[in-house]
Amino acid sequence: MTTNAVISGWGMYAPTRVMTNDELSTMVETSDEWIFTRTGIRERRIADPSETTTTLSVHAARDALAVAGVDASAVDLVIVATCSPDYPLPATAVLVATELGATRAAGFDLQAACSGFLYALATGTGFIRGGMYRNVLVIGVEVLSRFINWQDRATCVLFGDGAGAVLLSASDQPGGLLGAELYSDGTGCEAIIVPGGGSKHPASADTVANKLHYIRMAGSDVYKYATRQMGDSAAAALAAAGLGVDDIDQFVFHQANLRIIRSVEKALGIPEEKVFVNIEKYGNTSAASVPMALVEAVAAGRVKAGDRVLMVAFGAGYTAGAAVVEWTADPSRAFLAPGAQTRLGQPRREPVGV
Numbered sequence: 001m002t003t004n005a006v007i008s009g010w011g012m013y014a015p016t017r018v019m020t021n022d023e024l025s026t027m028v029e030t031s032d033e034w035i036f037t038r039t040g041i042r043e044r045r046i047a048d049p050s051e052t053t054t055t056l057s058v059h060a061a062r063d064a065l066a067v068a069g070v071d072a073s074a075v076d077l078v079i080v081a082t083c084s085p086d087y088p089l090p091a092t093a094v095l096v097a098t099e100l101g102a103t104r105a106a107g108f109d110l111q112a113a114c115s116g117f118l119y120a121l122a123t124g125t126g127f128i129r130g131g132m133y134r135n136v137l138v139i140g141v142e143v144l145s146r147f148i149n150w151q152d153r154a155t156c157v158l159f160g161d162g163a164g165a166v167l168l169s170a171s172d173q174p175g176g177l178l179g180a181e182l183y184s185d186g187t188g189c190e191a192i193i194v195p196g197g198g199s200k201h202p203a204s205a206d207t208v209a210n211k212l213h214y215i216r217m218a219g220s221d222v223y224k225y226a227t228r229q230m231g232d233s234a235a236a237a238l239a240a241a242g243l244g245v246d247d248i249d250q251f252v253f254h255q256a257n258l259r260i261i262r263s264v265e266k267a268l269g270i271p272e273e274k275v276f277v278n279i280e281k282y283g284n285t286s287a288a289s290v291p292m293a294l295v296e297a298v299a300a301g302r303v304k305a306g307d308r309v310l311m312v313a314f315g316a317g318y319t320a321g322a323a324v325v326e327w328t329a330d331p332s333r334a335f336l337a338p339g340a341q342t343r344l345g346q347p348r349r350e351p352v353g354v
Contacts, residue, residue: 004129004176006328006329009067009167014161015161018045019045028156028157039257044159051143054095057163058096058100065137065167075102076106078139081138081140082109084142105137112321114284114313115319116287117164118312119319121138121166136168139164141163142163144285145160154219176328179242179324184318186317187318188225192317223259225318226256227267229318233312233320249303250274251274252312254284255277256279256289257284278292299331305331
């Protein structure tokens, strides 16, 4: 009998601090109109100084577990997809597992930038299908505000903080991942990069003085590559699933730039009404982008049991990923789960004790 890995729980968290385009215009030469017309972003969330990648992850993960009705002690593995971990080591995933009370869970971080959640989803699915684990918690999370040069207009207007999580559970029923495509192209490694802090440019007075610990991006190059590659990855995942665009009920794209999303829609012939968009509220939250959009799409009634969802992302590296998932859970489960905030489509607010 085939074991499938289905999404049994879902949750998200966005910090309460909102930074609008108007506020940014007091920090750097820009305006609400300039940012919105080029990106589709109106505001983004910024983590409080007391918040970390671990705390954001725990918020989202607690909701996912509550929706699934699964105790943390039943989690076998925690995968945290992020490019803004709490520390170079140890892995953020082990800290998250400890705070959740997932006392028997293995844990590791996965770094594929904005594509990270989809890489982690495919990885978690493999562990379950291979029979090694039954419950895998997959988290996409970023606190990119700690890596932003707030005087660099090319990057500071784009990014925000947040977390999204899903629980993958073993099932003998059809569903889960139907097809996927993972991709990388290291020739574009310098197009989106944090140059300092690694083994090539270890932290020093010079790397700090030269602002090498901030995100740098060649915006026009990234835009052109992302537009083409997201379309190619989506088409490849559909082919792997043996499906076409018309077979998909909901499209969830990485929320990097609204113009990129619209371009991919046009290239693939996707009806705009089938594409969920929340970039206006959160900006680009990198690895958190796809799961946060997925959670809000479910909360908005855009996804129901039996639907097929195509998720696509592109990120630094370059990396890209796409996944076609058959949704099996009853979305109303989130409305009934004690303590879960996703039932209202609202991110959890109360503090986490970490």
